[in-house]
Amino acid sequence: MAKKTAVYWFRNDLRINDNPALAQACLQSDQLALVYCLEPEEHTIWGFNRVGLHRKNFLADTLLDLARQCQQRGSQLLIVEGKPALALPRILQQLQCQTIYCEAIAAPEEMAQIDSLREQAYEVEAIWQSSLLNPSELPFSIEDLPQVFTAFRQQIEQMGVLAPAPMGWIEKLPELPKAALAIPQVDIKAWAGIAPIDKRSAFPYDQPQWQGGATMALAHVQRYLASGLADQYKQTRNGLIGSDYSTKFSPWLTSGALSARQIDQQLKTHEAMYGANESTYWIWFELLWRDYFRFLHLRFGVQLYYANGLKDVATISHQPELFLKWCLGNTGQPFIDAGMRELAATGYLSNRMRQNVASFLIHDLQCDWRAGAAWFESQLIDYDVYSNQGNWLYLAGCGTDPR
Ligand SMILES: Cc1cc2nc3c(=O)[nH]c(=O)nc-3n(C[C@H](O)[C@H](O)[C@H](O)COP(=O)(O)OP(=O)(O)OC[C@H]3O[C@@H](n4cnc5c(N)ncnc54)[C@H](O)[C@@H]3O)c2cc1C
Known part of the structure; x- marks a missing residue:
């Protein structure tokens, strides 16, 4: 296949490792612009801003970490402000290219963004990658997704469906198109502002080891498993106070700095070395809940809204x-x-x-x-x-x- 210039649009997959959509973009492009779109501030119908200060600050750290990783691999992350359906076409025109790669997100607004880009005649390769299990490897079609979580889990377990192994790091990113250097970028720290965070937080993300981004995410998973906390998770998971009662994987998982498959792989290694118990099983169980809500979106879409x-x-x-x-x-x-x-x-x-x-x-x-x-x-x-x-x-x- 002839190679080309393209854009990789980062969404909730802010990592360079275990990112199949990014890997495909790298494989099929000579030149690749790596873009993240910061949505303009939006006031909800309920009377408050859609993205609060804490979320902004955690996202800012995640993007700064991703930017460092991109630089280390020979490229540069472009952080632009604007709705994707407007900001991305501007970039594509500037780079004189037609193709966008990104992860697929099965939620109404996120799907509408892709529809709008396609309506503007851009080619969008949206690749599903945020679940632990592959939808095509489920023992039922999405239309026949069990309506109760327990039935879903039991069928998965009876059929022995396993998560695919995560992909490794992308060692070298395609070169950045020269014209991309002229694209105006956002000062992400200024955009995020300052969020005072209470010292008693169960997730004190202003402390280095709790910061957003893949670097801290991977270190946290290792530290959590090495500490032995995973072996008591089932007993402690309903706690209310402190950092240790649950895994605290979620902020890294939802930004995509960490993938569920990376956790699964580390958990399996931990079980192989130190033994599995009902607590280590229960972490997998909770990750299945996460998958279930994803597959419910594939099945019911806008009805859930x-x-x-x-x-x-x-x-x-x-x-x-x-x-x-x-x-x-x-x-x-x-x-x-x-x-x-x-x-x-x-x-x-x-x-x-x-x-x-x-x-x-x-x-x-x-x-x-x-x-x-x-x-x-x-x-x-x-x-x-x-x-x-x-x-x-x-x-x-x-x-x-x-x-
Ligand atoms: C009203 C409500 C809203 C929620 N909103 C979110 C949200 O926006 N984002 C989010 O990630 N979670 C959400 N959850 C689920 C859950 O509360 C969090 O995933 C969990 O508290 C995160 O902390 P942890 O990583 O320490 O979880 P752990 O207990 O350690 O669980 C490990 C992982 O399993 C997954 N998980 C655990 N419980 C659930 C669950 N009930 N549903 C889906 N996945 C789960 C998460 O990915 C989590 O990181 C919500 C729960 C409720 C009741």
């Missing part, structure tokens, strides 16, 4: 003043308020506390679950479109699982 989700009728109510109190941690319920204040002060919350505060908003305050999901999107440093939407829908009783 309706007020009634997968149910026939919507009984949605909303009370903006109660919602605001919930966001600010002023509901008058000390336990809930503690969780909401922790979220605002740190950008992170334990899984069990997420369940508590979400359930309280939906079932006690009778507010719209989509408002809660939007607040989490704004606040969480580990915001992930699939897991956030899936968990909120599930707690609102509008998902697949009846529990």
Whole structure:
């Protein structure tokens, strides 16, 4: 195949290793511009900014680490401001090329971005790569995805479906097209601003070892497994305070600085050396939940974003003043308020506390679950479109699982 000039558009896959879409772009291009688009600030219909300060800061560190990795491999990361459907065509015109490579994301807004680029006659190679398991290796078609997680997991386990091994590092990136040097870039630190972070955070991302990016992600996985914490995970995972009760993989996973397959490989090595137990199994179990929400998106798409989700009728109510109190941690319920204040002060919350505060908003305050999901999107440093939407829908009783 004749090689060409192309653009690699980084989305939620901010890494150079185990990145099949990037590997394909490298293989098929002589010259490659590596681009990340920072979306312009957006105010949600619920009355707050879509991306909060904690998320911005964690993302900024992730991008700076990625930029270093690109430089070490002979290229340069271009961080531009603008909606992808507008910013990328400008770059493509400047470079006089037609092709964009990127990861595929099966969520409505992210799919619309690709549709818009294709409508403008650009060639977009979008490659699925964010799940642990390969959708084509599941023992059922996506249309027949089991509607209950347990049935999904049991079929995977009965058929012995395993995650593919992760790909290694890309040692050398194709050269950057000369014209790319003229593209105006964003000062990422200035863009992120300053987020004061409470010292008691369970994920103190202002400390070097908790910073965003693949470098710290891989070091964290090794440190977590070497510490023996994985061997007690099942007993500790529902904890609320501190850094050790759960793996804390999520902020790196959701930015794509780390892949689920890299974790799986390290976990398998750990089990081979020190023995498997129900705790090490349970980490795989949780990664399967992550996959399940991804596959639900492939199966149901935009339906997961309706007020009634997968149910026939919507009984949605909303009370903006109660919602605001919930966001600010002023509901008058000390336990809930503690969780909401922790979220605002740190950008992170334990899984069990997420369940508590979400359930309280939906079932006690009778507010719209989509408002809660939007607040989490704004606040969480580990915001992930699939897991956030899936968990909120599930707690609102509008998902697949009846529990
Ligand atoms: C209302 C609500 C919203 C949530 N929003 C998000 C989100 O935006 N992003 C996100 O990554 N997770 C979300 N979760 C899931 C879960 O709370 C976090 O993944 C977890 O707390 C992250 O911490 P950890 O890495 O220490 O998790 P661990 O307990 O150590 O789990 C290991 C990994 O398994 C996966 N995982 C664990 N629990 C879940 C779950 N319930 N659903 C999907 N994947 C899971 C995550 O990738 C996690 O990193 C949400 C949960 C709830 C109840």
